[in-house]
Amino acid sequence: MxxxxxxxxxxxxxxxxxxxxxxxxxxxxxxxxxxxxxxxxxxxxxxxxxxxxxxxxxxxxxxxxxxxxxxxxxxxxxxxxxxxxxxxxxxxxxxxxxxxxxxxxxxxxxxxxxxxxxxxxxxxxxxxxxxxxxxxxxxxxxxxxxxxxxxxxxxxxxxxxxxxxxxxxxxxxxxxxxxxxxxGPHTAKDCEQWFVDRVIRDRPVPIPVPGVQLVTLxxxxxxxxxxxxxxxxxxxxxxxxxxCSDRAVTFQGIVKAVGKALGKEPKVVLYSPEEIGTGKSGKAEGFPFRTVHFFASSEKAKRELGWRPAHDFMGDVDALVKEYKASGRAAKEIDFSVDDKILKAVA
Known part of the structure; x- marks a missing residue:
């Protein structure tokens, strides 16, 4: 070929x-x-x-x-x-x-x-x-x-x-x-899984300040x-x-949505990656997203391609948590060493 x-x-x-x-x-x-x-x-x-x-x-x-x-x-x-x-x-x-x-x-x-x-x-x-x-x-x-x-x-x-x-x-x-x-299904890179890893194990969720950064998932x-x-x-x-979706959600909003789907009250710990030496230039060690707002408009695609999203993250959270449990990941050992370093630095 x-x-x-x-x-x-x-x-x-x-x-x-x-x-x-x-x-x-x-x-x-x-x-x-x-x-x-x-x-x-x-x-x-x-x-x-x-x-x-x-x-x-x-x-x-x-x-x-x-x-x-x-x-x-x-x-x-x-x-x-x-x-x-x-x-x-x-x-x-x-x-x-x-x-x-x-x-x-x-x-x-x-x-x-x-x-x-x-x-x-x-x-x-x-x-x-x-x-x-x-x-x-x-x-x-x-x-x-x-x-x-x-x-x-x-x-x-x-x-x-x-x-x-x-x-x-x-x-x-x-x-x-x-x-x-x-x-979504069959991903090769963590998105919501990072948050579920922590909430399902009743661990604090370290989020870069101020925690209300908007993202589209x-x-x-x-x-x-x-x-x-x-x-x-x-x-x-x-x-x-x-x-992108036509909806945006904050970092803390993702944590709360995952917590609700799991029937838990998650604890968010806000920290500055720059101050504790775990990040710079909009990036934070161990965190799956940029530390700044990252969202966009999809209106052009709606207008010119006739496209409409069939999903929104908040409506999908329950299914995503079920998929996580079904995958067996809840029983796997996850490396929380960066989290521990952050939690120790802000204690």
Missing amino acids: QFQAASGSRAFGAARASRRAAVTVRADKCLIVNTKGGGHAFIGYHLAKQLAAKGHDVTIFNDGDQAKLSAKAPFNQYPTLKGVKVAWGNPTDYSTFPEGPFDVVYDNNGKDLDSCKPLIDAAKGMVKHYVFVSSAGAYKADSIEPMHVEGDERKASAGHVAVENYLKEEGLPYTVFQPLYIY THVEDVASMLAAVPGNKAAVGQHYNV
Whole structure:
């Protein structure tokens, strides 16, 4: 399975010939290039599921070693995807690329130009739509107007931004999606689990001051449904969209919601990471989120893509806690050494 420089051009080029032969195409051939770890890793599985349900022909091309990853979530769910083809390889190595043609390419893997350029170059001039899953973390933090909207200033030094600029410079029919914090089944990175770990064990929950920082937590199915709105949608070309719920919650609000779902009264301990030496520049050792506001508007996606979230975190908390218990994690040993260091420092 190849589409390296020459064979890559041949594979994507075949898409042009097929479009000339059939002007009306109800379904697209979609390639999802998926990352091997981190908070975006489960997007590929959920996106493939939704695209296939819409009648698209879907291939997942996953970065990494199949033997090492296929027993772990979310990759252990791939066999449940009916009709979806799965390939493993290296998105920077043309020789491992699956054979096309593909009409829509989703890059849910690269974070900088070095990791994205080979795929972009192979797709150049040959695909209907190139979708880059970027990050709202590339926005510059704003303490005056903290809610991010599309068009806000972004960090010139961010690797994601360099990729976005390259897509524009090379003239690809691109769309950029900017997710925030994501929760839901088969995640490879903690979100609400960090809070449940502590509340379920009746441990104090250390939260960076002031504790009322607002965040948007978005269900992965809502993330996937927004991305799945792209095939056939020419209006999305050249656009950026925030991928997030239309609700925001505070750090302390997450703790209280988890406590209510568990029937407990959790204790929150507020602390300054900078003062006790466990953090700087908006980050705190051991804490799963930034220490500043991190929320955004999804109104553009609602307006232009006809998208609506089907979930909200507060409505999902009971189910999330049940999933946590069912996973057996409550019986596992968790490393609370950073918590203990914080609690000792503020005692």
